[in-house]
Amino acid sequence: MNINSKEYWDERFDTNWLDYAGDKQTLFFAELLCGMLPQSLVNEIREKEYSVCDMGCALGEAVPVFCRKFAVDVDGMDFSEEAVKKAAETYPEHKFWVGDLTKLNAEKTYDVIICSNVLEHFVNPWKIAKNLSEVSNKYMILMFPYKETLKIDEHMYHFSEQVIPMKINDFSLVYVNTIDGKAFKNSYYPDQQVLLVYKKKCENMVLLSDVTEGSVGAQKRKDDEEWLSRLDILKEELNASNAALREQIAGKDKDIEILNAAIHEKDLVLQEEKQKYENEKAQLEAEKVQLEDEKLQLEAEIETEKAQFITRICDLEKEVEEHKNVIKQTEDFKAQNSGNLNEIDRLNNIILQKDNTILQARSLCLNINSKTSYKLLCAFARFVKQFLCGSLAEKKKFLGICKRCITRESSEFSKNDGYNMVLNIVNVLDSVNEIAIPSQAVEKIQDNQNSILSTGATFNQINPNQINSITEKCLEQTYNKSDIIIFSVINYEFRYQRPQHFAARFAENGHRVFYINANFVSKDSIKSVSNNLYAVDFHNENCNAIYYAPDCVDFDQWFREKMDNLVNLYAISDAVIVLDYPNWVNGAEYLRKTYGFKITVDYMDDFTGFLGTTTNALKDNCIHMLKTSDMVVASSNFLRDIATKYAKKINTVRNGTEVDHFYKAFEMENHKQRPVIGYYGAVSHWFAWEKVCYIAQNMPEADIVIIGEVTEHRDKLEKYKNIKLLGEMKYEDLPKHLAYFDVCLIPFDTSTDLIKATNPVKFYEYLSAGKRIVATEIPELEPFRDEYVYMSNDDQKFLEYVKMCLSHEDNLKSKEECIAFARENDWQKRYEKFAEACQEAVPKVSIVVLTYNNLELNKYCIDSILNKTAYPNYELLILDNCSTDGTVEYLKELDKKQDPRVKIIINEKNSGFAGGNNIAIDQATGDFIMLLNNDTVVTRGWLTNVVKHMSNDPKCGMCGSVTNSIGNEAMIGVNYKNIRELDSFAYQYTRMHNNELYTEVDRLAMFCTLIRKEIMNQHGKLDENYQVGMFEDDDYAQVVEKAGYKLLIAEDVFVHHVNNASFKKLQSEEYKKIFEKNKEYFEKKWSVKWKMPKYRNGVTAVVNDGMMKMPVK
Secondary structure (H helix, E strand, O other): OOOOOHHHHHHHHHOOOOOOOHHHHHHHHHHHHHHHOOHHHHHHHHHHOOOEEEEOOOOOOHHHHHHHHHOOOEEEEEOOHHHHHHHHHHOOOOOEEEOOOOOOOOOOOEEEEEEEOOHHHOOOHHHHHHHHHHOEEEEEEEEEEOOOOOOOOOOOOOOOHHHOOOEEOOEEEEEEEEEEHHHOOOOOOOOEEEEEEEEEOOOOOOOHHHHOOOHHHHHHHHHHHHHHHHHHHHHHHHHHHHHHHHHHHHHHHHHHHHHHHHHHHHHHHHHHHHHHHHHHHHHHHHHHHHHHHHHHHHHHHHHHHHHHHHHHHHHHHHHHHHHHHHHHHHHHHHHHHHHHHHHHHHHHHHHHHHHHHHHHHHHHHHHHHHOHHHHHHHHHHHHHHHHHOOOHHHHHHHHHHHHHHHOOOOOOOOOOOOOOHHHHHHHHHHHHHOOOOOOHHHHHHHHHHHHHHOOOEOOOOOOHHHHHHHHHHHHHOOOOOOEEEEEOOOOOOOOOOHHHHHHHHHHHOOOOEEEEOOEOOOOOEEEEEEOOEEEEEOOOOOOOEHHHHHHOOOHHHHHHHHHHHHHHHOOOOOEEEEEOOHHHHHHHHHHHHHHOOEEEEEEOOOHHHOOOOOHHHHHHHHHHHHHHOOEEEEOOHHHHHHHHOOOOOEEEOOOOEOHHHHHHHHHOOOOOOOOEEEEEOOEOOOEOHHHHHHHHHHOOOOEEEEEOOEOOOHHHHOOOOOEEEEEOOOHHHHHHHHOOOOEEEEOEOOOOHHHHOOOOHHHHHHHHOOOEEEEOOOHHHHHHEOOOEEEOOOHHHHHHHHHHHHOOOOOOOOHHHHHHHHHOOEHHHHHHHHHHHHHHOOOOEEEEEEEOOOHHHHHHHHHHHHHHOOOOOEEEEEEEOOOOOOHHHHHHHHHHOOOOOEEEEEOOOOOHHHHHHHHHHHOOOOOEEEEEOOOEEEOOOHHHHHHHHHHHOOOEEEEEEEEOOOOOOOEOOOOOOOHHHHHHHHHHHHHHOOOOEEOOOOOOOOOEEEEEHHHHHHHOOOOOOOOOOOOHHHHHHHHHHHOOOEEEEEEEEEEEEOOOOOHHHOOHHHHHHHHHHHHHHHHHHHOOOOOOOOOOOOOOOOOOOOOOOOOOO
16 A cells, blocks of 8 residues: 555544644644734735645644634645545534545635645645645645654655755735744654745745744854854953943042033923923913814804704704694594494494304205205215206206216215205305405594504504514515514613624515613503614613613513514514523513524623623623524624633624714814814723823823713813813714714723723724724734734833824825725624524524426415515525426426525436435435425414424424324414415414423424434434325324324414325325325334324314315415
8 A cells, every 4th residue: 555645644644643643633733823824814814714724634723723713714625535424423513525635626626725744744745735726815824844864664755855846826925934943842843843834925035033943043043153153252342442441430420420510400490491381382272272162163162052053943843843843743633533443333233243153054955965865965966956957968967977976086966066065055145255345434443543553563553453464464575584673771762782783684685673771761562663673662660771671670570571472463483592691581481482483692792891780690601692592793803712611602793883884083074273083982881091191191282082972080181271171973964074084093901801892883984084093902903913003001102103193194004995994894894794693503404395297286285385484584485396287387486596595406316205305315414304285385483483392392392283184183274265364363362372292292294394304314304115195194103103203283383184185186096096005005104093083172183174175275
């Protein structure tokens, strides 16, 4: 076997790799490489989130090390399939793939390629390096033995400075470092290593001085030390000579020193008097100029405010007039509606009595129609009217019916074709039910209600009729984007920050957003902020805000009632909870358990750093929140490190900016006579007021403008005339003030954990206007130091940076570069990452739909999935079993729409029910498999509820829905006749039976069944020995129960089912033969006697006769 061949390494990795400490040596090399890299490159990889791949990763031990170092995802590649397989098993959170360094695919590229201790195994390593350069977008990081003295058979090439190229294709060598492994105790490689960094399209190549960090400069340092030693000896001799000379002139120097001291003393007195005079003069002149500027500025502000005040008075007068009109209209509505409501109640009672009478008559008719005696009477009536008295054509029809009845193909004597008087009566009764009763009064009342609700619905104002109208309107709309419920840390109308930005962007992207305000002082109300975005106020007499919830009596019970009302009113069925503050955690857990809404924590602050809250309870709730969450999204590395101790899933999404909003400041012209140093934001205990006052004291010629609520340090700031406290401003007004800032400050006290956890929003907002920024040493701004921001905690240095920026002597990025950087950190891009994290919080479901002809049914089924499923994380796999009725063409058209959730599989042969489903299951990537028949219509919230039961009970292996038509306990009585009635019925039934389970189940029909993917992975998929599609459900029920899991029917999941759409195409004799054959195979396989399925109590096979059999739009 050849050394370094694929077979050689496969055997090494499979046998003695660990015996020879291969894993430890890989970790040793990884730590060496991380320590030798320049910090500037590490910062660049982190900041720009480069894609990284470790090529030649062996068993992948180095990949987690690089991931921690760079704080980005790192992939691993090796040409040994055995190595990649083991790496993937050991580190499942990372991606590993098989590749060959001698022939890499140029289409699969990374920003950074790492190749550590691999090239020495090749006869021509630089050819391999060229291959690496073709798949690298930014950097190549290479490390290998240097001037190797060890003799290792696997090493085919030896490296020295003479063979290292300065360029590889269009990559230039920009950094070199060497290290001697013998310097480390218990070294896993006691010899030299060299690190090379090549950068793409870079003219700044490495200099000889760069190499002196490693062993190449060792000899030079030794020579320098010898010269320094000789210089020290000469220095001592020179010092001795100088000492003798100093003794000779000491006497003369003393006389001179006395004379100089006297002269200096007189000069000091004169200079002090002169300086005192100059200072007083300069101060008076500065105060004069300042007073004149302030006078002009105040006069201009007074004129502006006067004009604004007059305009506002006019606006208020218009608003008062409009308000009076609204009040008058409301009173008119009340007067008009009072009589109409009484009339509607009376008519509703009459209609209800009529409906009950019709249903009783209909039930009696259907009962008569099912009797054998009546069927014989129908047959005799048909014989007389159709055969004896009918035309020749009618006689032929009668003989055809007789023939089909004799051959048992059908029983048509009592069918509804005009000869069955009882069914004629049923048709008349049904037509009466479908007559629309026009009522102008009802329509007018609903219009009035909608006009009132659009201005902000209040819970106390909403009566049951209004609740029904709002809910019905919600049910009529397409529902394919999950709702977002944000439990906020601040009210929506307060300072516009991260929570409001995410709320607005979710709404803009089609999600309904319910923003639950943090304060409970206002009355209950639901106000429409913009399209899809609602601000919700809950009133609590005993608790002013969520910050004090732990001390409030019965808070959890109060919260549950409020949220139940909101969820039911707006038909919230598929939702993700975004938790901004820890004290909401109990309520969020209630919603997850009750409604199945998963929890994403937006971890944006060190909450224990805020004063004025119940701190101990807040800390406990914070830990509880992190532990119970389905996903934690941290806004900084500091917070991510805290979350890592408790949370299962963690992501990082930093703060951002609304570039287009703050860019207005860049475009605005501003005319001012004095320089302005600005800050906007809160001024609280973490505000470094000392630095602001130090600037004010040392720069009286500049104004310092502070915009925001000042809760602390006001007395200290107001001591200085050139510090202007403008108070809180609206978010919309910030750009016009930012426009006249010459330098922007972020003066935070970095000794507090609160600031260590902070990723300042204003940093990105300032850059959106191209502003110069000076900040304290905030950890989250460290990657941008001296490029986009100057940073110092030292007062004097802080002041120097401000002066540099004011005088345009700074070296920060240009305004255009700052704005371009801000665009890369826009809130829209942050939202996209945050939305992905919310999706990952929800278990993925793979919906499998098998089609075989029945085109119209297929369309209804697929359309209902895509328009009524707002579950956040699902994929739809549709496999066609050789349809011939246009279904294939329909699916191809659907595929052209490129919906990322939908995957179309066109089978080349009819693989049957089990076989077709198994093909799709093999391509499924979800945590759960939903087997859904193509003759079904799904309803709102179906997927969330069925997953909820699986999540709440880990021993539930399969869970199904209730339906209108099926041959077992899943069938319930229904009363709808069309799609609109279906949605309304399904919503009312499932909410009435929320969280209820039917447990007396020994099998689940696979018209709608959710199965844990892990069960299929461990115990196999559907048995393909059954024909057509019978007994697979009975069979897999045995599999699941034998594996120790339960079968359940969810009472809060309803799916309409046409039932046996494919079987109805079979002749009855053929169906019976297949049934018996499948039954025999089932009983033999499981050694049990098959039992006929049963209905639940009160339900029979004909309970839904006459109800909707085909979807009707």
